[in-house]
Amino acid sequence: MDTIFDKISRFAGAALVLMLLTSLPAFSGDELPKVASGEIAPADAQFDGPLAMGISLVYQDRYQEGLALFDSLQKEFPDHPAPYFYRAAIYQGWMSSYRFNTMSEKLETDIQTAIDKGNALLDENKDDPWLNFYVGASYGYRGFYRFRKFNWIGAYMDGRKGVGNFEKALDKDPTLYDVYLGLGSYHYWRTAKSKFIKVVAFWMRDKRDLGLKQIQFAIDHGRYSKPEATIGLVIALYDYERYDEALQLLETFLEPPQVQIVSAIYLRGRLMAKLNRWDEVERDFREVLSRLDDAPYRSVGYEVECKYWIAEALAQKGDTDAARELANEAYTLSRNRVKDKELEGPLDGFDDNMDRLKDLRKKLNKS
DSSP, X not given: OOOHHHHHXXXXXXXXXXXXXXXXXXXXXXXXXXXXXXXXXXXXXXXXXXXXXXXXXHTTTOHHHHHHXXXXXXXXXXXXXXHHHHHHHHHHHHHHHHTBOTTHHHHHHHHHHHHHHHHHHHHHOTTOHHHHHHHHHHHHHHHHHHXXXXXXXXXXXXXXXXXXXXXXXXXXXXXXXXXXXXXXXXXXXXXXXXXXXXXXXXXXXXXXXXXXXXXXXXXXXOSSOHHHHXXXXXXXXXXXXXXXXXXXXXXXXXXXXXXXXXXXXXXXXXXXXXXTOHHHHHHHHHHHHHHHHHSSSOOXXXXXXXXXXXXXXXXXXXXXXXXXXXXXXXXXXXXXXXXXXXOOOSSSOHHHHHHHHHHHHHHHHHO
């Protein structure tokens, strides 16, 4: 449970975030480009093949193979930011999907290297939009990672730098449509996620709808960003309480030949809970829990959440004894969690899940 000092610290952090936000560069246009249906952003001629392959591996949960691919690319192009950025993206995707923190130092190192090497090359070639893309995306990925650790100040500072580079990339090449994933994520989440930021940021312009449109634009017209943008849009729609839209988008994404990756199964389970489809909730969270059992890195908090949702589904279906047993098992397991070794979930934090679990146990123990 938070102490009064924790609450004061978070509020002070929110105030500092807001001071930073007042100096953020605003993206000049709220209108999306007029683009023909089916038009796709240009390829990065130098790295198109490895990037396409790496994205395919990530969206099959084949992270180790993706790392091996970009390790080789880094050795071939040691002075270019792209291999370091790609490898950092693998680290982030793996840790975020399974909620562990083991690779954080490697992620931070690769992100900083990508930023440093990208800026160094920009000094030599100021006209290359892809360099701004990689620098901006590197800041964006680090901001997302800090966001998942509830490091609001670090996340917003990185978001500021990422947006600045995305704007420069579009100034150089307006058809670099993958950039709109970063812009849309920034515009949505800057006012959406943190409750304590919402309380003191009532005067800030709400750009969530713009953010959703920009992420959808990246899905429709980006060359590399479609799968990441789709998952990102599902999460944003869930946050916006547009559950039917989120589920429709997710189910379309999961149609074959797309592999049912663990993060997508998790999101589907959470959406099914919002729609009171408890058989599907139990199905999806049992599947996620099975995937976690086979994973090389453990997240106790993730396991606890899965057990809670299975118990909730059982309780909703009237199997009180089984629900009580699993809820008690989850509560006992929660004591083994080491916070610093884990990441928070994409929709809420471990404390939120524990509050739900405690409420469920209280209800079940009365029955």
